[in-house]
Amino acid sequence: MNFINKLNAAWTANDSLLCVGLDPDMAKLPPQFQQDPNGIFNFCKEIIDATADLACSFKPQIAYFAALSAERQLEDICAYARENYPHIPLILDAKRGDIGATARQYAREAYDRYGADAVTVNPYMGSDSVEPYMEWADRGVIILCRTSNAGGSDLQFLNVDGKPLYQHVARLVAEKWNSNGQCALVVGATFPEELAQVRAIIGDMPLLVPGVGAQGGDVEATVKSGRTANGAGMMINSSRAILYAAQQPGEDFAMAARRVALETRDAINAHRAG
Numbered sequence: 001m002n003f004i005n006k007l008n009a010a011w012t013a014n015d016s017l018l019c020v021g022l023d024p025d026m027a028k029l030p031p032q033f034q035q036d037p038n039g040i041f042n043f044c045k046e047i048i049d050a051t052a053d054l055a056c057s058f059k060p061q062i063a064y065f066a067a068l069s070a071e072r073q074l075e076d077i078c079a080y081a082r083e084n085y086p087h088i089p090l091i092l093d094a095k096r097g098d099i100g101a102t103a104r105q106y107a108r109e110a111y112d113r114y115g116a117d118a119v120t121v122n123p124y125m126g127s128d129s130v131e132p133y134m135e136w137a138d139r140g141v142i143i144l145c146r147t148s149n150a151g152g153s154d155l156q157f158l159n160v161d162g163k164p165l166y167q168h169v170a171r172l173v174a175e176k177w178n179s180n181g182q183c184a185l186v187v188g189a190t191f192p193e194e195l196a197q198v199r200a201i202i203g204d205m206p207l208l209v210p211g212v213g214a215q216g217g218d219v220e221a222t223v224k225s226g227r228t229a230n231g232a233g234m235m236i237n238s239s240r241a242i243l244y245a246a247q248q249p250g251e252d253f254a255m256a257a258r259r260v261a262l263e264t265r266d267a268i269n270a271h272r273a274g
């Protein structure tokens with residue numbers, strides 16, 4: 001099953017638009033994992049098990065693994081998710097961008113090494129830097145459009161021919177790059193007006209929407225701005241707010257993560273119907 005079909009099936013099966021982000025920051029992990037050589041894997045495994053019936057996707061952010069030379073644990077967590085929850089799309093958040101020959105190696109890393117269903121890609125180097133990812137026709141290519149951080153405005157809001165640059169990216173992907181129907185865009189929940197603008201440009205193309213939870217994005221505004229006519233169309237990501245939901249030392253972190261994931265999924269669902 002290709003990425004888009006798998007995502008559609010996961011939206012329905014779990015009645016969820018929630019993407020659970022896997023950003024394992026060693027300093028924030030419960031103590032038993034900080035002392036465990038396989039602690040990153042074991043922590044992420046418990047989060048995946050606790051939230052798999054509430055999520056439409058999982059999104060490991062590669063930097064949290066690579067910074068600690070923990071790529072082997074990322075391989076293992078990706079394999080674990082694929083084997084145990086094959087119906088939940090796995091998105092590698094890597095935001096790659098380079099010339100074609102190098103991009104092909106990044107694509108191999110995401111799709112073959114980690115077995116990801118989709119990878120995030122930076123469009124700044126243009127079409128030939130993105131085309132190598134399209135060679136894996138059953139996988140997703142998720143392209144940065146209007147990112148959730150305030151500094152994203154520095155370039156993404158530049159006026160080009162009367163429109164902000166991010167709208168050109170949305171149109172370019174929707175009208176040209178998405179010829180195989182495997183693309184999605186990243187648009188931050190912290191900018192609901194821009195989210196609505198992008199939705200108006202791209203039709204039903206899926207959106208990866210980070211920025212609820214720790215970044216403070218408004219769930220209702222996000223859903224109302226980004227939903228498609230059938231009340232789906234988004235993977236709304238929350239990472240830290242779920243991973244580190246436990247408030248007290250010794251509190252069951254996986255149960256706390258599940259509680260916040262459930263609250264977030266239900267808060268999203270409350271606004272899906274138009």
Ligand SMILES: O=c1ccn([C@@H]2O[C@H](COP(=O)(O)O)[C@@H](O)[C@H]2O)c(=O)[nH]1
Nearest residue numbers: 061147148149210213214215238239240
């Ligand atoms: O525009 C973007 C693109 C990606 N991200 C990533 O999403 C998560 C957000 O984590 P929270 O803890 O929910 O804030 C993280 O992996 C970012 O690298 C983003 O925030 N904004």
